Amino acid sequence: MPFEGYRVTSPYGYRTDPITGQRNTFHDGIDLVKGHQAPVGAFIPGKVLYAGNGVSGTGVGGYGNVVVIQDKYNRAHVYAHLSSVTVKKGQTVKQGDIIGKQGATGARVTGSHLHYEVRKKSSPSLGWINDPKARTLDPTQYVKDYFVAESVTGNNIYVVKAGDNLTKIANAYNTTVDALVKLNGIDNKHLILIGQKIKLPGKTNKKEILYLPKTASSWRVYSTTVAPVKGNEKGFLNPRKFGGLQYEVLGRPQANVVTIQTRDFGKVNIYVGPETGAILKKI
Ligand SMILES: [Zn+2]
Structure with a gap:
């Protein structure tokens, strides 16, 4: 569960609309509750594209006080209905940085909660298109996958130097040539190039x-x-x-x-x- 400290009050996907009662409407984000005016930290690092009241026509009209953060894959992370916003447009935020407080601002809000939405694109119009399913990704899955990918690209990459071969690298990192070939989709295990990035198997960190x-x-x-x-x-x-x-x-x-x-x-x-x-x- 990537949303530590929160209760999920409405998951992503098809649901009965809590306001209109209409069945099979698509919920384009996940609703999370920690407490009214509880600080909200960014789930994913990135750059603030929008911070403040969601003005009609911007792509976040009706979202209340809202923060939109663009991650490094150009996805847009929307934190909506905030009681207040504590970041500014253009600012870079790390994971966990406080961006605002949980609230109930905006149209169509039943109570204080955080609506968190991950949009496939961050432009134009902050990734807005009028199709909730086509516009968004499952936030729970996205946050999980993001940090799995991070552990590979962040820490476990080896850059090939002169004189290296796969056997040497495998031995140095306590793995096997076969494991490296498979993980990296290498065609010819005798041919690696200087500067080539080799993914290493994830460390378990478990004792x-x-x-x-x-x-x-x-x-x-x-x-x-x-x-x-x-x-x-x-x-x-x-x-x-x-x-x-x-x-x-x-x-x-x-x-x-x-x-x-x-x-x-x-x-x-x-x-x-x-x-x-x-x-x-x-x-
Ligand atoms: Zn919602």
Whole structure:
């Protein structure tokens, strides 16, 4: 749910018109409620194209106090029925910047809410055409997709340098040549060009945690440079003594063996096969 802190009072798409009672009318945005005069932050960064009372003929007539923000794909984001507007035309806003306050201004408003609309185009007339479905995109989907795309174009791009090849790049970013070929639609994996942008698989950012249950009183750990087998122990952990123990997983040198950092033995490998009762969880 990209609209954190809001209640959705009317979704995007076909609905019964709340004022006329007419069925199957198309709602061109999503109605969100936080509280009357609650600050409204921008869902998507961009440039303010319009800020103030929506004047007839501009593309936002009847929208009340309204802010229109153009994003980098030239979509127009319309924040309508605001009680007040706190940005100016021409201003650049980041995601989360306060642009106004929730209100009930404009025509055809049943109560205080934010009407948020994403228009396919931002010009002419702020992307207005008299067909609500053809004019707009599903705001929930758009905001979700925008940040997925962002995580690829924003952070996870590698620019090819002299002497690079896909194997080298794959190894450096903990992925495979096949994964890069697939993700980037590369025809010839032996041919990449200097300056070419290579998308890297998205990072999960999730930590994996190892839990050792308090029922165990003695758990072998091994130096990372030896085989994790009986006789090679560096020491023993005692989960029972501590009511269970937990560690961040730092690596997986082999099946059912993970690397952890311990207080007493430093960085060690530990066997965590299913029969041991160890629990691994991504958080
Ligand atoms: Zn609405």
